[in-house]
Amino acid sequence: MFEAELHLQQHKPCVVSQLAREFDTAIEIAIEELHDELVTFVIELDERLTGVLDRLTDSAQVHHVEGLGDGNFLVTKTSCGAYSAIERNHGILRRPNVVDANSRVYTVLFFRREDLRAMIEAFREIGTVTLGKVAPFEDGGVQLTARQHEVIEHALAAGYFEWPRDVTSDELAAELDISRATLLEHLRKAESKLLTDALDSMPNEPEQSTRSEPELPPK
Structure with a gap:
């Protein structure tokens, strides 16, 4: 498995980019869920900044x-x-x-260079994209807590990870009797840990046919 950085200058306005520009800061985004044409994420800003909630609420792009x-x-x-x-x-x-204010950086894991190229071509439809560093992915592993295991096991059984999803995050949270925000936080941490464990258990010498360093796609 490889890790690549994709730098995107998006053509259309985005409320998060506008916040970054207004407050002169880089904003970290943790994606929680993609559903239909909507994306749910957590952003972290300096808690001393004022007016962020009002700007997000007033944006026509924001649904919740x-x-x-x-x-x-x-x-x-x-x-x-x-x-x-x-x-x-x-x-x-x-x-x-x-x-x-001007761009966004996506760090992506992938196995096949053709998939990376397809991502880049799709990015070109929405902005100007530059491929950053590409390198083998290495990381250590950790274990799930009992609660994280319960949540992700229930989500898997309910079809949350199917495409399209068989159950929404709201429905899943109701079944587990927790808030949607708590559910998404448990899923985010569990997915990160499971991915790390899986990658850590892979052989050190990957197969030459699928793990050789990819050729960089043309810019």
């Missing part, structure tokens, strides 16, 4: 926003298309990705 405290906000908004481009081309988006 919830303050989580300490400068964190759970946001559901219309997707620009980058996240679905990664998912449909068998990529795995690592958290967090970063948005600043």
Whole structure:
């Protein structure tokens, strides 16, 4: 498995980019869920900044926003298309990705160079894309907590990870008698740990046919 950085200058306006520009800061985004044409994520800002909730609430792009405290906000908004481009081309988006005033950086895991090229072509439909570093992915592994195991096991059995999903995050949260924000936080941490464990258990010498360093796609 390989890790690549994709740098995107999006053509159409985005409320998160506008926030980054207004407050002169880079904003970290942890993607929680992609559903239809909407994306749900958590953004983290300096808790001393004022007016963020009002700006998100007033944006026509935003369908739902919830303050989580300490400068964190759970946001559901219309997707620009980058996240679905990664998912449909068998990529795995690592958290967090970063948005600043002019561009955004996506860190993506992938196995096949043709999938990376397909992601880049899809990104070109929504903005100007530059391929950053490409390198083998290496990381250590950790174990799930009992609660994380319960949540992700229930989500898997209910079809949450199917495409399209068999159950929504709201329905899943109701079944587990927890809030949607809590559910998404458990899923985010569990997915990250499971991915790390899986990659850590892979052989050190990958097969030459599928794990050789990819050729960089043309820019």
